[in-house]
Amino acid sequence: MKRTWLWIPLALFGLFFAVMAVGLSKPSSTTITSKMIGKPLPKFSLPPAHAPQPGLGSASFQQGQPRLLNIFASWCIPCIAEAPVLSEMARKGVPIDAIAIRDRPQDVDRFLKRNGNPYQRIGSDVNSAVQMALGSSGVPETFVVDGRGIIRYQHIGDIRPEDVPEIMAALRAAQ
Amino acid sequence: MNDFQTRRAEPVEAPFSHSRMWVRAKNGPSTSSGLRRLIAPALLLIATPALADSLMPDAQWANAQLPDAQQEHEAKALMEKIRCLVCQGQSVADSDSDLAGDMRSLIRTRIAAGEKPEAIRAWLIERYGNWISYEPPMTGITAPLWILPLLLLALGVWLARGRFRKRKAK
Amino acid sequence: MTAELGLILLLIAAALATLQLGLGAISIRNPDAGGHASIKPVAVLQGVAVALSFLCLIWVFLETDLSVKLVAANSHPDKPLLYKFAGAWGNHEGSMLLWVTVLGVAGGAVALFEKRLKVASLTATLAAQAAISIGFYAFLLFASNPFERLDPAAETGQGLNPLLQDPGLAFHPPTLYFGYVGMSVAFSFAVGALITREVGPAFARAMRPWVLIAWIFLTLGIVAGSYWAYYELGWGGWWFWDPVENASLMPWLATTALLHSVTVLATRDGLRAWTVMLAVVAFSMSMVGTFLVRSGILTSVHAFAVDPKRGAFILALLAIYIGGALALFGLRIGTVREGNRFDPLSREGALVANNLLLSAILGIVMVGTLYPLIAESLTGEKLSVGPPYFNATTGPLALILVAVMAAGPVLRWRRDEWGAMARRLALPILLGAASLLAVVIAAPGLGLLPLLGIVLAIGVGAASLAPLWKRNLRRTPLFIWGMVISHLGVAISMAGMASESAFTKETLTAINVGETRAVGPWSVTLKDVQPIAGPNWTAMEGAMEARRGNTLISSSTQARSFSSPPTETNEAAISTVWDGQLYLVLGKHQPDGRWQVRMWWKPFVMLIWFGGILIALGGLLAMIGRLRRELKPKGEVA
Numbered sequence: 001m002k003r004t005w006l007w008i009p010l011a012l013f014g015l016f017f018a019v020m021a022v023g024l025s026k027p028s029s030t031t032i033t034s035k036m037i038g039k040p041l042p043k044f045s046l047p048p049a050h051a052p053q054p055g056l057g058s059a060s061f062q063q064g065q066p067r068l069l070n071i072f073a074s075w076c077i078p079c080i081a082e083a084p085v086l087s088e089m090a091r092k093g094v095p096i097d098a099i100a101i102r103d104r105p106q107d108v109d110r111f112l113k114r115n116g117n118p119y120q121r122i123g124s125d126v127n128s129a130v131q132m133a134l135g136s137s138g139v140p141e142t143f144v145v146d147g148r149g150i151i152r153y154q155h156i157g158d159i160r161p162e163d164v165p166e167i168m169a170a171l172r173a174a175q
Numbered sequence: 176m177n178d179f180q181t182r183r184a185e186p187v188e189a190p191f192s193h194s195r196m197w198v199r200a201k202n203g204p205s206t207s208s209g210l211r212r213l214i215a216p217a218l219l220l221i222a223t224p225a226l227a228d229s230l231m232p233d234a235q236w237a238n239a240q241l242p243d244a245q246q247e248h249e250a251k252a253l254m255e256k257i258r259c260l261v262c263q264g265q266s267v268a269d270s271d272s273d274l275a276g277d278m279r280s281l282i283r284t285r286i287a288a289g290e291k292p293e294a295i296r297a298w299l300i301e302r303y304g305n306w307i308s309y310e311p312p313m314t315g316i317t318a319p320l321w322i323l324p325l326l327l328l329a330l331g332v333w334l335a336r337g338r339f340r341k342r343k344a345k
Numbered sequence: 346m347t348a349e350l351g352l353i354l355l356l357i358a359a360a361l362a363t364l365q366l367g368l369g370a371i372s373i374r375n376p377d378a379g380g381h382a383s384i385k386p387v388a389v390l391q392g393v394a395v396a397l398s399f400l401c402l403i404w405v406f407l408e409t410d411l412s413v414k415l416v417a418a419n420s421h422p423d424k425p426l427l428y429k430f431a432g433a434w435g436n437h438e439g440s441m442l443l444w445v446t447v448l449g450v451a452g453g454a455v456a457l458f459e460k461r462l463k464v465a466s467l468t469a470t471l472a473a474q475a476a477i478s479i480g481f482y483a484f485l486l487f488a489s490n491p492f493e494r495l496d497p498a499a500e501t502g503q504g505l506n507p508l509l510q511d512p513g514l515a516f517h518p519p520t521l522y523f524g525y526v527g528m529s530v531a532f533s534f535a536v537g538a539l540i541t542r543e544v545g546p547a548f549a550r551a552m553r554p555w556v557l558i559a560w561i562f563l564t565l566g567i568v569a570g571s572y573w574a575y576y577e578l579g580w581g582g583w584w585f586w587d588p589v590e591n592a593s594l595m596p597w598l599a600t601t602a603l604l605h606s607v608t609v610l611a612t613r614d615g616l617r618a619w620t621v622m623l624a625v626v627a628f629s630m631s632m633v634g635t636f637l638v639r640s641g642i643l644t645s646v647h648a649f650a651v652d653p654k655r656g657a658f659i660l661a662l663l664a665i666y667i668g669g670a671l672a673l674f675g676l677r678i679g680t681v682r683e684g685n686r687f688d689p690l691s692r693e694g695a696l697v698a699n700n701l702l703l704s705a706i707l708g709i710v711m712v713g714t715l716y717p718l719i720a721e722s723l724t725g726e727k728l729s730v731g732p733p734y735f736n737a738t739t740g741p742l743a744l745i746l747v748a749v750m751a752a753g754p755v756l757r758w759r760r761d762e763w764g765a766m767a768r769r770l771a772l773p774i775l776l777g778a779a780s781l782l783a784v785v786i787a788a789p790g791l792g793l794l795p796l797l798g799i800v801l802a803i804g805v806g807a808a809s810l811a812p813l814w815k816r817n818l819r820r821t822p823l824f825i826w827g828m829v830i831s832h833l834g835v836a837i838s839m840a841g842m843a844s845e846s847a848f849t850k851e852t853l854t855a856i857n858v859g860e861t862r863a864v865g866p867w868s869v870t871l872k873d874v875q876p877i878a879g880p881n882w883t884a885m886e887g888a889m890e891a892r893r894g895n896t897l898i899s900s901s902t903q904a905r906s907f908s909s910p911p912t913e914t915n916e917a918a919i920s921t922v923w924d925g926q927l928y929l930v931l932g933k934h935q936p937d938g939r940w941q942v943r944m945w946w947k948p949f950v951m952l953i954w955f956g957g958i959l960i961a962l963g964g965l966l967a968m969i970g971r972l973r974r975e976l977k978p979k980g981e982v983a
Contacts (some may be wrong), residue, residue, distance in 0.1 A: 331704060
């Protein structure tokens, strides 16, 4: 009995070693995923982000068709990188709405003129309130919302061409 | 002065995979562990604005105090428990990032509207998970964490017990 | 040629370390083989060889030899001399070479100066020291050669991160390494004592100066790191319970515990197994700290030039040394007869309480730091363990610890009486009670922790002077002075923390140039904002003027933007007056033309770091006192 507890420190160290070895072998990510996936879109109604296009409300996502909800900003650099990919998806008939975070109308206008406008509606979220309600932690992010307004999928970071098949699959699954 | 502001919004180091990223020195300063030990918490806090910033002014209550001292005290206490999504290394109470500012504003607005801090924290946890709260909840998985201090003390007393002699046996 | 010479010297040092380990192993098995006589000179030579190798590295940095890969990657011909010099260890390879250099030189010093230990124990200690060195030599030679050539030579160097060009930062790593290496020597003594079963007062006395050195440097490292974070971060915080900070706190907690248990072992021959265990734990913690920071395993830290491969190497070294030492502990400690027993109310009892509380705090900090990792691998859910947890759990334990600290030094060895203790502490207890009354009346509604903090700080501050009571101050031994000053430092530091958390006044505002706002007793005016440029940054500088009664303070705060890497820093304007610090920060420019200004009035906050320096100073006095007494020619070794 007295002999056994002398080995407890070594056993504890073994435990520590195991945890560290496991932790070292799988690099953990720093992304914080939204816990709202599978839940209904929070109620919101945002004014237009720039003059020519309508604003965005949660009601738009109740029309029976799955839609993409893109969170972007004119001041965000990766958003420029994903713009052509989004445009390509829009050309293929994917309905995309957007929320512009902390943005001024003239900046949104300039951004869309320069990088293309794949969006049907753009709401302006000047103090990130809707972004936080969605559990989104940065720009750009893209959600797949099904026809009944349930959030089905979240993509964090800019959408690269290789990400498109997965997002298309998520859209089909949300049919 | 405006010149200074616009410079902040210039593209920095594309391509970022996500604009939450902060300075990532890949080949750069591979400093000693000791040095890094010292500066790391600092870099966490100061490196965040490496991403392009919004041109919008701060949200109403991002950097202003509530007029009611008791409410401000409650808001501040809650902010210190909420982890900043952008910098990840400190609470929203002491972060320069825009999103942290918006979160401070959200917290102050809701406190001013009479909402309880615990309700706001629950609202945030519902969206971001337990990660957002620096105070771990009391659940099955975190129970060991909260029992630990008592366990360690009990273990210590048990270990020390053998070293003491009885008062009588002088 | 210098680089090749450095590499050859490094190889020689590695060979000598191997020889040192071999001689040690032979001597332990066969004491008459003559290994004892030759191991000492080998240890000294190894120290000399590795020190010369490090000098070669400094030399190539000073002459900026761009054909050396490390120099090209980390230095620049135009860099100021100080940073060329500091550049030698301001990188991974160089810092590892510095590590092993300090280790080798310390081993040589042990071989030269250690006269108290039995020869077999000294041999085992030097062998253990060589075993640690070999691991790091292997790491250097196989995985991070600092002398690697670049062919062709680089045109110019890449320079050092501007953020790191700070005189304080240049000398911070060596400070921590002295701490770590001091612990490695203590660890070697413990392993040597376990191998030869000589765990007793002689072992404790031999180990104590090294523990003190380590402790002084670790203390200074934490104090400097905390103050640096305070002035550089711009939000007035001075401790964040960040994993990186915790990694520096853990070795300090273990070393503090060891420092106290080693006293029991040296004076009363008690706590044998426990002291050996703490020596192993303290060194483990410095290795664990290095590992946590280097491997980037805690993502909350940050992505800052970490390398999982190097992390794996350090983890492997950790497994060999710590696993080996703990296995040896399990095998041998049962055969070490336990030392003298004592009454719970005695000097030993107080020191045991100190050890238990420090160990509990260490356990909490360690588990709390690692828990997010454990929880995520078990459930896949991310969670955070931060300041609210650490404050709530370690705070009360720290307060009890400080109360014990007040009583410990006035207790007698072996056994004491409650009444006698209370009489000796009558004055501090009275002072504490009076301050409790005063604080409750003057500042009602104060939180429980800050309230207890202030009251205890005053009582404990008075109690820490009690050991000097009725003594002839000029004949009081230096190590008693050391203890008194360190304990007083703890009380002072705690007073600063409690005052900061209880009485800080905060004002967040946006004002135009020329406007005035109040923070606590001060009226602060933003006099002017001007753009200025530094060597590699531009900044907006705000000139501030603060007034309280007749006192007028001018200061300036900067919001700096660095271009590469793109980074913004705040240079807070911190003005110190006798009763606190005024902390002003210039924030963003608002579209309506106003400037954000953050202002804090922090009464007595500087006591936090002043107390920390006193703690280290006390350690220094204690070390000088012990060495003077023990290195006397007629050492009265009891």
